Amino acid sequence: MTKHAGFSSDEAVAAVVAPPPTGLHFSPFPPPTKAAARDCKKLAAVHVDITAPMAGSWFESMKDSSPRHAADAEHGDWMEKHPSALKWFEAALGAAKGKQIVMFLDYDGTLSPIVEDPDRAVMSEEMRDAVRRLAEHFPTAIVSGRCRDKVFNFVKLTELYYAGSHGMDIEGPAKQQSKHVKASCPRKHVADRWSHASLQAEEEEAVVQYQAGSEFLPIIEEVYHTLTAKMESIPGAMVENNKYCLSVHFRCVQEEEWNAVEEEVRSVLKEYPGLKLTHGRKVSIWDKGKALEFLLKSLGYAGRSDVFPIYIGDDRTDEDAFKVLRSIGQGIGILVTKFPKETAASYSLRDPAEVKEFLCKMAKANQGDGAAEKMLT
Incomplete structure (x- = not known):
């Protein structure tokens, strides 16, 4: 949220x-x-x-x-439809075996707790370390309604992709900062195909950028x-x-x-x-779902059957991303909530503490398998 x-x-x-x-x-x-x-x-x-x-x-x-509280749904019934991604970790990630996992994370209410003063929504050092270790194994993006620079100042990890203002302002790490950046897409190709998008190449470093309006x-x-x-x-x-x-x-x-x-x-x-x-939610046709699609395409993962996106968020705006995952039939959405809510997500986590545990579990499960881009092979 x-x-x-x-x-x-x-x-x-x-x-x-x-x-x-x-x-x-x-x-x-x-x-x-x-x-x-x-x-x-x-x-x-x-x-x-x-x-x-x-x-x-x-x-x-x-x-x-x-996301509205499900009107008449009992918590148990809701959990059957949206089980805990922690308790059902192997089942949730079963379809990811041998595939490239790409992580998308909301910030407020997902990586940091909800606080009265938005300027004090600071993530813990333990959460930062969990995200850092996650990014060592998988391409990882923070997708937030906040200004991109403000989100970066909270997270302070240069190896991530940052999509601020609900995806209207996107920037990724330079090639030397992240092994996940795909620089195979020529700059001219990007400029011709994607309005307002650019892939900047300076001193053989690729930076994914998108700014609208x-x-x-x-x-x-x-x-x-x-x-x-x-x-x-x-x-x-x-x-x-x-x-x-x-x-x-x-x-x-x-x-x-x-x-x-x-x-x-x-x-x-x-x-x-x-x-x-x-x-409430943003009205324009550019949303977190479009940001997810843009980043997948920028990374060279769009349209590939061997890719498994995972999106974790707690807000109604994250539903756009959950719906994209359902529409392409790939990956999973995980809603962070303590209460039953209408959602297109497949799994759930209760709070940022469980998010941290899930991220740590993913990084740990991928250690020592000899293929940083694969999961549970």
Whole structure:
């Protein structure tokens, strides 16, 4: 659950995001079918009308902004459908035998605990060590709603891939920093095939990068300062700059002041028709699922039957990635939660402590088998 990115009703956050770039070329991936192309255009067209009024109050819809508790499902029944990835470790990883595992990890609520102050969501040294050891064996990416630089400052591991702002800002390690970087894809090929994407080659080092909506950065910065000044009069409210989107946190605001927060935000956005107010999940067609696809393709793993992606996250935005894994019929999604929730994930873990245990178990299971890219061979 990302406390900072405006997705959880428990965390009470609203987000201001930039719309997709002009020309509807927001996603760097060509649709695989004509039907998919039509769906993509339809989705993009919906978001072109960025000034359309929202139905109802953003506070009324906060209940839909994180994975909902399954209405009538008993915990035992839910666990049968989404068993513990720790208790069923061998079964969960059974399909990964002899395949390339690629790891995708959410940050808040997955690698770090949920805290009231998003700037204090620090991961433990034990978790950092677990992620470091994991990355020694498998390509590993952090996918977060936070600004990419902020996530990096929390994790501080240069050998990882970082996808910030829900995948709108992606950067991977240089070739010499990670043995998993695939530099076989020429820079020109990437530039021709993927709009807004680049594979930079400097001194024979390859760096995977993706940035979208850069033209909105000055506007977002201006709105950030304006909103910050407005929120000073409301105790408990705070604004976070996630580079490509802003998050207005009001978890610590008295409920009777919630409408005041909404009114202040809307009053500011009247002057910026190029931005859109959202509650809960991000609205644009670029999401964590697209980020997962982009990274798999950048690494040279897309379309390969010998690849096994594993995505671990706790937030509704992670559902986009879980759904991608189901759609391609590869890998597994693992939801981090203590309660039954509607999810496309196959397995579950209760909290960051169990995530750490799972990561350590993966790294340990892969030691000494002579093939760092394989698992349980």
